Structures are given as structure tokens and as C-alpha cells.
Amino acid sequence: MIEVVRADxxxxxxxxxxxxxxxxxxxxxxxDGAIHSAAGPQLLEACRKLDxxxxxxxxxxxxxxxxxxxxxxxxxxxxxGGDSDEASQLRNCYINSLDLARDKGLRSIAFPCIxxxxxxxxxxxxxxIAVAAMREYENQFDKIICCCFSDSDVWIYQKVMAS
Ligand code: AR6
Numbered sequence: 001m002i003e004v005v006r007a008d009x010x011x012x013x014x015x016x017x018x019x020x021x022x023x024x025x026x027x028x029x030x031x032d033g034a035i036h037s038a039a040g041p042q043l044l045e046a047c048r049k050l051d052x053x054x055x056x057x058x059x060x061x062x063x064x065x066x067x068x069x070x071x072x073x074x075x076x077x078x079x080x081g082g083d084s085d086e087a088s089q090l091r092n093c094y095i096n097s098l099d100l101a102r103d104k105g106l107r108s109i110a111f112p113c114i115x116x117x118x119x120x121x122x123x124x125x126x127x128x129i130a131v132a133a134m135r136e137y138e139n140q141f142d143k144i145i146c147c148c149f150s151d152s153d154v155w156i157y158q159k160v161m162a163s
Contacts, residue, residue, distance in 0.1 A: 002134050002144045004157040007110075009147040010038035013067035015106035017147075018058075018097050020114045021073040025053050031112045031149070040065040047073065056092030058100050070106065072097045076115030079122070087129060090115055094133035102140050110145035113153055123153060127160045 009017050009031060019035045022028050025047040027036045036043055046061040050073075053059050058074040074097050077089035093114050101109050111130065115121035127146075134144045148154045 001142070002131070002138055002146065002161065004146045004148065004154055004161060005110075006148050006151060006154045008034065008149070009110055009112050010034050010066060012110050012145065012147065014108040014110055014143070014145070015068070016070040016072050016101050016109045017063070017066065017068040018109065018111045018114070019071050019073045020112050020117070020119075021053065021075050023052050023055065023075055025050050025059065025073055025075075028118075030117045035066070035071060038066055039063060039071065043071065056089040056096065058093065058096040060100055060104065068110075070101075070104070072100055072109070074114065076119055076121065079115065079120035082125075086115075086121065087125075090121060090126060090129050091133055094130055095136075098133065098137040098140075098144075102137065107141055108143040108145075109141060110147040112147050112149070116153075124156050124160070127153075127156050131157070131160045 042064045055075045074093040077086040116123045116126045146157045
């Protein structure tokens with residue numbers, strides 16, 4: 001089942017939440033900053049050992065002080081106008097995160113709207129990619145959550161889900 005919710009992803013008690021990180025995996029602002037501050041300093045220690053992450057790939061750490069058991073860190077593309085492979089890189093974020101979660105036996109997972117904050121990806125185009133990827137994996141999870149941080153994102157996802 002795919003659900004669209006408006007929430008702070010750090011509050012969700014699920015098997016995994018996904019972090020929209022950067023290539024260093026050493027923290028930042030936005031949802032990345034919120035996840036690190038809620039998880040506590042052990043998360044940064046765990047991330048240091050991962051030695052970064054290429055754009056479109058995904059890495060797993062425990063959730064530490066988060067209600068979620070695991071964090072999947074993925075790195076979305078920076079939007080450069082759409083001709084720089086952004087769409088396939090964004091799709092890879094979702095696919096690789098879902099593959100990692102499934103292979104670890106996780107049953108519930110929430111995604112933020114990857115790349116649509118600081119990285120500037122157009123929100124509707126990003127939602128179309130996100131929902132298409134989630135639909136491919138829907139039967140392999142109990143719950144896949146689109147965790148929106150604003151009412152306008154909820155509205156975009158609801159429109160995309162209905163189409
Ligand atoms: N819960 C859910 N969604 C959130 C939260 C939250 N607590 N906080 C923000 N969002 P962004 P990006 C939404 O900028 O565009 C970081 O510095 C936000 O409204 O966090 O992939 C990293 O270190 C937006 O819809 O991620 C990277 O350097 C979405 O999360 C860079 O930002 C993504 O916004 C990654 O940029």
C-alpha cells in the first residue's frame with residue numbers, strides 16, 4: 001500500500017525512513033539535518049564509516065534514537081534543467097533504496113520528497129518519478145509512505161497518485 005502523509009519524517013515509527021543526503025553522507029540541512037539531530041551523534045559516526053555515497057545509490061545505517069529502526073541514506077541529483085540525467089538518477093534513488101530495504105527484509109518505509117528542496121528538482125516531476133518507482137515495489141512491502149512536509153506536496157502527490 002502506498003500512502004501520502006504530511007509529517008515530519010523523524011517522527012515516523014517504521015522499519016525504515018529514507019534520508020535525502022549529500023555525497024559526503026556527513027549531514028547537512030533540510031531533512032538530512034532533521035534526521036541527524038533526531039537520531040543523535042551515533043548516526044554521524046555510522047555515516048563516517050560508509051565513506052560517502054554516489055548520486056542515485058543508497059546506504060543503510062541503524063536509526064539510533066529515531067523511532068524508525070533503520071535509515072536508508074540516498075543522494076538525489078541536483079537539478080540542472082533536466083538534461084543532465086536527473087530523472088534517471090532520481091529514479092535510481094527510489095529503486096536502490098527499495099531494493100536495499102527489501103533485501104534486508106524490511107516491510108515499511110517512508111520517503112521524503114528527494115531532491116525537491118535545496119537540490120531544486122521540480123516537485124511535480126519528482127513526484128511522478130517517485131510514485132512510479134513505489135508502484136513497482138508496492139507488493140513487496142506492507143507500507144510505502146510518501147512523507148510530505150507541506151500541504152502543497154500532499155496535494156501534488158494525491159494528484160499524481162490519482163492519475
Ligand atoms: N520531514 C520530512 N520532509 C522534510 C523534513 C522533515 N523533517 N525537512 C525537510 N523536508 P531537502 P534535497 C522536505 O532540501 O533537495 C541537505 O542539506 C523538504 O520540504 O532536505 O534532496 C543535504 O545534506 C523537501 O520537500 O533535500 C543535501 O546537501 C524535501 O524534504 C541537500 O540538502 C527535500 O528537501 C539535499 O537536497
